[in-house]
Amino acid sequence: MFQPGGGEWSTQQQAFERVAGPQIHVAFHASHARERTRCSRGRGIRVPPGIAERRQDRVKKLASEGMERGRLRIYVGYAPGVGKTFAMLDEARRRRARGTDVVLAAVDTHGRQEVSAQTRGLEVASRRSDADGTPTEEMDVDAVLARRPEVAVVDELAHTNAAGSRNGHRWQDVEELLAAGIDVVSTVNIHHLESLHDVIEGITGEAPADTVPDALVRDADQLELVDMTPQALQRRLAHGNVFPPERMDAALARTFRVENLARLRELSLVWMADRVDEELRAGPSPARGSEPATARERILVAVQGRPEDEPVVRRAARMAARRGGELIAVHVIPGAGRDDAPQLEPVRELVRQVGGRFEEVVGARVPDAILELARTEGITQVVVGAGRRSRFRGFFGRSVVLDVIRGSGPIDVHVISHEPTSQRPRVTGRVATGLSSDRQLIAAVAGAIVLVGLTTAVAALDRQMALSTIMLLYLTVVIGIAFGGGLRPAIPAAVVSALLINWFFTPPVHTWKVANPEDVVALVVFVVVAASVSILVDREARHRAEAQRRGAEAEALARLTARVAAEGDPLPELVEHARTTFGVDAVSVLRRREDGDHEGGNDSGWVREA
Structure with a gap:
């Protein structure tokens, strides 16, 4: 095992070597402060309404009390069993030996005796209980906040909390601890990062059920990669040091194939290298002073x-x-x-x-x-x-x-x-027609093909069909075109259909003359009915699109209202939202003077507010 800085192995480290096999620990320390992105609730769990909002309120309240935010250290691995939990507990014991107040807030040993031995002598926080008093395996955030240790050890950052918990995921609990000024040491596997969700699914064939926002992991103060060769990890798995045999299913067996482990390991190394490169770009260098290497993308x-x-x-x-x-x-x-x-x-x-x-x-x-x-x-x-x-x-x-x-x-x-994952109704359009030009064009092309095919088929029957039946068939095609493309392709289709009926099926055939006056009336009625139906369909499409547009505006206004209500000073939020929504370069807010004093030659009585 290699750790930067050298030094002799401790007894615990030697035990770890026997349990985990050859390892490499690559530490990455954030040397500059970052603006932390507020993370919303994760995916893969239904959180009751209001829980996420209450969590954000608690975080804001703690931040407003002037508390210095805690520091976050994360041990990153590419698969279960590489030694993240052992390394995390080893650090907890070292800090405890230095006199730091350390509490194990949530640690899952998975039944491993060597890992359980690492928890001895460390204070373990109480776990949350159900409404009936039954203890659970979930972390009791309130108990940890009341205890206020210097360092809280929280295993499995991507863990999904049980139903009824105050937060949906454990990383949300960690956010509250950090906001309260408590340092946190945690662990996460690379396949739990949200941005790598589809990559992991392509490697293992299974989509990860739990994910962690990238921003939380990227903005950690310290990241340490716990690495192990795939062959060593497979030996640990075969000896039962990762999961008991009864827990191994087809999904886990597929994940722990050597080729999959190698790809996951490569992914973790590349991801960590990107973080190091990002840190180097953000920090100053002697060659360029304090100037960044390039403009930010x-x-x-x-x-x-x-x-x-x-x-x-x-x-x-x-x-x-x-x-x-x-x-x-x-x-x-x-x-x-x-x-x-x-x-x-x-x-x-x-x-x-x-x-x-x-x-x-x-x-x-x-x-x-x-x-x-x-x-x-x-x-x-x-x-x-x-x-x-x-x-x-x-x-x-x-x-x-x-x-x-x-x-x-x-x-x-x-x-x-990308390939479409589901077929859903499309509602797109333009203000002029309510239906997109692409949809109208496709309906016109498809209608022309159907009309040619229908004319060929009916003509092949050698007038075995009554004229009224033929008109109904053509009317059905025109109505279909109206539903598909609206008024513009349907009106020409109605006129073309009447001309086709006259030329091919109205005596005398293959002429524009109509011998029977009743056929003239039938053709006129056909065009009127087809046009009327097309107009009704197009009008309904306009109304539906207008209703959806108004609904979109109402929804955008509701979201803006909620965001403004959550901010102490809503004016910057309003200005920025107006600028991006209407696509302008700048927005000015003017306030009318009440004293009537118009300075600077400004006779309008307005002053710029923002």
Whole structure:
């Protein structure tokens, strides 16, 4: 085992060597203060309404009392069993020997005798009890806060708390301890990081159930990588030193394959190297003094509020973390329509967890709104997702991805390929029609193909079908076109259908003449009915899109109201929200003078407030 600084091995370290095998400990210490991102509740658990808000209120209250925030040290591993908990407890014993007040707030030994031996002589905090008084394995945050140790040892940062807990995840409990000025030593596996969720699923075939926001781990004051070769870890597993045999299932067996462990180990080493590189870029060097090496990257990722946005956001978050840049996600409300809010909320939550900022803007055209925000915010790179549907739309009409690339100018554009995870109703549109031009074009092309096919099939029957039946068939096609594309493709389809009926099926055939006056009336009625149905369908689409637009505005206003209410000074929040929503470079707030004294030649009676 190698530790920076050298020194002889202690008896505990030698025991650890026997238990864990050859190891490398790589320590990474944060040397500069970072602005900590407020983390919202994690994914994978339903938290009762109000719990997250109450936790944030408690954190704010503790911060407002002038307490210095505690320091966070995290032992990072690439898989269970590499020795994170042992290393964490070893540090707790060293601190205890130096006279530091240390309390074990939450430690799971997993039945390992060597790890259990490390807890002897250390104070263990009481665990939380259920309403009926039954003790649980969950950490009692109130008891730790009341005890107020100098250092709290909290194992498994990504642990999901049991139902009824004050917080959904253990990392939220740690946030409260840090806000109270208590130093925390914890552990986490690399596969629990939110930004690596899709990468881990690709390696192991299983999506991690519990995740930790990247911002919390990245902003830790100290990160230490606990490493072990995959072969040594497999030997530990075979000897029962990681999990008892009854706990091994197919999922764990697949994770602990040598090739999977090697890939997870490589991922952890690369992630830690990125953190070291990020620290070096942020800190001064003798060659350049206090100036940074390069301007900070700002990465903008466009989202639609769909499940397939998640891998795109995670990829953008990894790019931002690797470059030490800022991540901004944008959702464009396209004038007359928008995606449903329940589809957008998980994406907004994911952006918060990976340490990004979420913005919503209104724009008649999605590509223009994305590029306008990119130029306003000084974005250096734009990330957009593209699936099969995007390529299909690019063939038949305009494509958001292609338009962004064409108008990006000096801004780099990254196109991330993804497959749609579910088919959901699309509600997009323009103010003029309520239906998108792509949808109208596709409906027109599909309608033309169906009309040609219908005419060929009916003509092949050699007039074995009555004229009224033929008209009903064509009317059905026109109604289908109206539902698919609205008024614009349906009206021409109705006229073309009447002409086809006249030419092929109304005596005398293959002429524009109509011998029977009743057929003339039938053709006129056909066109009127088809046009009327098309108008009704188009009007309904307009009303639906307008209702969704108003609902989107009301929802945005409600979210802004909640954010303003949570801030002590709401004016900066209002100004910033107005600037990003309307895509302007600057916003000024003016206040009318009440004393009537107009200084500086300003006769309007208004003064600038912000």
